[in-house]
Amino acid sequence: MGNPFVEGRVLSPPSTILVIFGASGDLTGRKLVPGCYNLFKDGYLPESFSIVGVSRTPLSDEAFREKLKDGVTKYSRSGIDEEWWKQFSSRIFYQPLDATKEADFIALRERLQRIGGDTIPNYLYYLAVSPSLFGEIAGKLKGADLIETPGGVRETRLIVEKPFGYDLETAQNLASSLYQSAKEEQLYRIDHYLGKETVQNILVFRFANGLFEPIWNRKYVDHIQISVAEDIGVENRGDYFDKAGIVRDFVQNHVFQMLSLLCIEPPNSLSDAEGIRNEKVKVLKSIKRLTPGLVQKHIVRAQYGKGLIKGLDVPAYRDEKGVAKDSTTETYIAMSLEIDNWRWSGVPIFLRVGKRLSKRISEISVHFKQAPLSLFRGRQVESLEQNVLRIQVQPKEGISLRVNSKPPGPRMRVEPVEMDFSYHSSFGIASPEAYERLLLDAMRGEATLFTRQDEIEEAWKILEPVFDSFEELPLYFYEAGSWGPKEAAELLKPYGVRWARL
Amino acid sequence: MKEALDKLASIEGQESWVLPTRNVIGFGSEEEVFDALISVRPIRFIKVSEGAELSYSVVERCHKIGTEVICSEYVTIIGPWHKVSLSVRALLFPGKKTWGITLDKNITGGFFDEIAPLCDTLIFDSELTKDVPAGAVIDLNWMRLAPIREELRYLTDMAISHDKNSKIIGVKVYDSAPSSWLMAGWICNKLKVEPESGKKVANGVSVKSKEFTLDLVESNDTRILLEFKGKDAKIGQLTVGEGLITLEYSHEARKRVYLKRSRKELCLEYDAFGAPTGSYNESVKLGREILEYAS
Ligand SMILES: NC(=O)c1ccc[n+]([C@@H]2O[C@H](COP(=O)([O-])OP(=O)(O)OC[C@H]3O[C@@H](n4cnc5c(N)ncnc54)[C@H](OP(=O)(O)O)[C@@H]3O)[C@@H](O)[C@H]2O)c1
Numbered sequence: 054m055g056n057p058f059v060e061g062r063v064l065s066p067p068s069t070i071l072v073i074f075g076a077s078g079d080l081t082g083r084k085l086v087p088g089c090y091n092l093f094k095d096g097y098l099p100e101s102f103s104i105v106g107v108s109r110t111p112l113s114d115e116a117f118r119e120k121l122k123d124g125v126t127k128y129s130r131s132g133i134d135e136e137w138w139k140q141f142s143s144r145i146f147y148q149p150l151d152a153t154k155e156a157d158f159i160a161l162r163e164r165l166q167r168i169g170g171d172t173i174p175n176y177l178y179y180l181a182v183s184p185s186l187f188g189e190i191a192g193k194l195k196g197a198d199l200i201e202t203p204g205g206v207r208e209t210r211l212i213v214e215k216p217f218g219y220d221l222e223t224a225q226n227l228a229s230s231l232y233q234s235a236k237e238e239q240l241y242r243i244d245h246y247l248g249k250e251t252v253q254n255i256l257v258f259r260f261a262n263g264l265f266e267p268i269w270n271r272k273y274v275d276h277i278q279i280s281v282a283e284d285i286g287v288e289n290r291g292d293y294f295d296k297a298g299i300v301r302d303f304v305q306n307h308v309f310q311m312l313s314l315l316c317i318e319p320p321n322s323l324s325d326a327e328g329i330r331n332e333k334v335k336v337l338k339s340i341k342r343l344t345p346g347l348v349q350k351h352i353v354r355a356q357y358g359k360g361l362i363k364g365l366d367v368p369a370y371r372d373e374k375g376v377a378k379d380s381t382t383e384t385y386i387a388m389s390l391e392i393d394n395w396r397w398s399g400v401p402i403f404l405r406v407g408k409r410l411s412k413r414i415s416e417i418s419v420h421f422k423q424a425p426l427s428l429f430r431g432r433q434v435e436s437l438e439q440n441v442l443r444i445q446v447q448p449k450e451g452i453s454l455r456v457n458s459k460p461p462g463p464r465m466r467v468e469p470v471e472m473d474f475s476y477h478s479s480f481g482i483a484s485p486e487a488y489e490r491l492l493l494d495a496m497r498g499e500a501t502l503f504t505r506q507d508e509i510e511e512a513w514k515i516l517e518p519v520f521d522s523f524e525e526l527p528l529y530f531y532e533a534g535s536w537g538p539k540e541a542a543e544l545l546k547p548y549g550v551r552w553a554r555l
Numbered sequence: 556m557k558e559a560l561d562k563l564a565s566i567e568g569q570e571s572w573v574l575p576t577r578n579v580i581g582f583g584s585e586e587e588v589f590d591a592l593i594s595v596r597p598i599r600f601i602k603v604s605e606g607a608e609l610s611y612s613v614v615e616r617c618h619k620i621g622t623e624v625i626c627s628e629y630v631t632i633i634g635p636w637h638k639v640s641l642s643v644r645a646l647l648f649p650g651k652k653t654w655g656i657t658l659d660k661n662i663t664g665g666f667f668d669e670i671a672p673l674c675d676t677l678i679f680d681s682e683l684t685k686d687v688p689a690g691a692v693i694d695l696n697w698m699r700l701a702p703i704r705e706e707l708r709y710l711t712d713m714a715i716s717h718d719k720n721s722k723i724i725g726v727k728v729y730d731s732a733p734s735s736w737l738m739a740g741w742i743c744n745k746l747k748v749e750p751e752s753g754k755k756v757a758n759g760v761s762v763k764s765k766e767f768t769l770d771l772v773e774s775n776d777t778r779i780l781l782e783f784k785g786k787d788a789k790i791g792q793l794t795v796g797e798g799l800i801t802l803e804y805s806h807e808a809r810k811r812v813y814l815k816r817s818r819k820e821l822c823l824e825y826d827a828f829g830a831p832t833g834s835y836n837e838s839v840k841l842g843r844e845i846l847e848y849a850s
């Protein structure tokens with residue numbers, strides 16, 4: 054019998070040891086450990102929770118803790134508190150390990166057993182290392198009996214970071230290398246966009262308000278825009294990025310994930326991870342495939358030149374460290390898509406994603422069809438604005454709805470006003486960092502917000518014809534700090550639409 | 556620069572921070588107008604001007620209205636126009652409409668090339684300049700002329716109540732303001748006449764179309780004469796002076812208060828942030844045609 058009291062309980066995860074591969078790396082210091090610290094402070098972590106960091110760099114537990122303390126001080130959303138840090142850091146350990154050496158994994162196993170003591174904690178492995186090591190690490194973990202079959206004495210799960218392949222074939226290869234040691238249900242592919250409160254709120258917003266779901270379809274929606282803008286360039290990832298480009302780095306994962314959540318059919322239940330993921334895959338499958346001939350009409354790709362960001366001159370992409378001088382990698386993409394199903398057929402969906410744009414902002418906007426003007430004929434009302442639902446994911450999480458309203462005064466005028474909801478002002482608490490939510494979910498074995506392999510593969514399938522035609526597509530240039538190439542505006546013209554102001 | 560951006564972030568992070576209702580980009584030295592704008596509702600105000608080096612500053616300006624405190628962010632950006640423009644883009648509050656306000660005589664140059672394209676609507680004053688910037692504009696002068704337009708309607712009502720067949724066949728606009736052409740354009744637009752010929756006359760210009768003449772005369776007083784054709788030809792006159800509009804038709808005279816509104820007052824009116832109207836654009840077009848006959 055299942056626990057009859059389980060429903061509605063905020064599940065504190067079972068006791069867990071989080072093993073972080075890539076412990077000396079950037080992600081660990083900047084996101085993972087600060088995230089865990091906040092979870093610990095907010096009382097979400099189980100009593101017996103520890104972190105074991107592993108990487109090749111030789112470090113003592115003490116030295117590792119000191120290093121992490123800097124990261125927490127700098128990146129924790131709540132800052133750092135000495136007393137809390139003392140309690141938290143006593144649960145952090147470091148184990149030197151080279152992913153290519155079997156003996157190191159045996160040593161890791163012994164260390165984990167010692168830390169676990171009399172208890173049998175679950176093991177959650179976070180692979181914050183290059184994907185080329187994923188298969189190897191999983192294999193060696195398995196070899197050292199550190200991965201168990203699901204439902205055994207302890208749960209063992211692996212969290213993996215993007216990139217999930219370079220194209221369909223490499224994504225499949227990556228998965229098969231992992232499948233040799235772990236089952237799909239043990240794999241948690243993280244997409245931090247899905248950990249954002251607003252993204253999770255899409256489902257609640259749609260399905261908990263009688264107002265929106267009835268109009269969430271082709272009859273009422275004019276078009277949809279998804280924009281992901283960053284003001285940073287490639288930072289110190291020039292090497293990686295130059296091989297990948299923005300489509301692989303952002304569209305294939307974050308953007309398609311947001312799109313599929315936005316457009317899914319109602320699942321059976323919001324607590325059924327497989328149900329939700331099945332529906333998401335269906336959306337991706339319904340996206341009309343671009344044939345190579347059509348790509349030209351639907352896609353604008355571009356690269357940033359030099360310009361100005363936050364008042365500072367910044368170099369052109371081709372002058373960034375690690376980037377080829379004649380690189381034709383895109384740092385910006387604008388595309389139009391259509392979901393060819395009963396709900397969405399005929400509704401254009403516009404995506405634009407870029408680096409070194411005017412500011413950092415990610416936003417989804419649903420533009421509803423216009424009301425007829427006829428009522429206002431003869432009044433000084435010459436146009437009505439569309440109702441727009443805007444879901445801002447970054448940097449501030451919030452939702453706003455634009456409605457037309459009459460400004461005070463004797464005359465009949467119409468002015469658009471925003472009905473705003475921001476997390477900050479409505480709930481008075483800062484939204485937790487995306488990684489916090491996702492780490493907690495993975496400890497609980499809650500997979501809804503993680504990406505399944507078939508979603509990854511569908512996303513690559515959509516993009517295949519795009520990559521195939523890349524050579525023939527013109528590469529435009531835009532100034533860093535601008536909103537991208539002017540050709541992106543042209544893409545929308547045939548639809549009588551403009552990009553939303555961000 | 557970094558300090559300014561941190562300051563903005565800290566303002567946005569405050570518990571009590573209210574989302575700005577609109578973005579306004581100001582250019583020129585009308586501090587009084589800008590101050591008034593940020594005191595009535597929370598806006599993100601960005602004042603731009605040209606300079607050799609790029610620099611930003613941010614202050615929070617709060618005003619108490621009744622029991623409510625309204626705070627706006629007042630950002631100043633000085634620098635080469637193109638750099639200013641890139642910086643402004645990053646600071647516009649997303650999803651909100653953006654207005655530009657320039658009360659400068661010169662409507663060409665950096666502001667118009669670099670900043671105006673970022674604005675949904677541009678507020679300017681054609682009293683200061685004969686040129687009208689391209690795109691969607693709100694002309695404060697147009698708003699200023701609104702009471703005169705209203706009274707001209709009234710004067711015509713009077714004529715029609717005397718003789719329902721009366722028809723306007725001649726108009727004389729006497730004005731010292733450089734913007735009388737706009738009034739003349741509006742009259743032509745409303746009468747649905749398109750000037751077919753025209754010539755320069757002493758102190759002005761005279762245009763004609765079938766059975767209609769309009770004279771635009773530079774003068775020290777502001778007066779509009781309407782010449783009606785009907786059972787017996789009549790003249791209606793509208794005079795503006797000392798804060799009053801006076802209407803005369805036949806032997807009736809009527810006085811009305813003319814609200815001489817300052818730029819500040821005009822900017823605070825709702826219409827200043829409304830949508831541009833089609834009749835304004837038509838009036839500009841016809842007004843310009845009339846002016847062309849003068850040169
Ligand atoms: N940073 C981000 O914001 C971010 C965002 C999204 C995805 N990712 C992905 O997350 C992964 C990690 O990113 P990162 O930025 O943290 O990378 P990073 O700073 O380069 O860290 C890589 C880590 O891997 C360890 N490592 C390398 N070879 C190893 C080996 N043979 N055995 C054991 N450990 C080894 C390194 O430690 P030693 O040299 O000490 O062994 C280091 O701790 C990458 O796949 C990246 O694409 C990162």
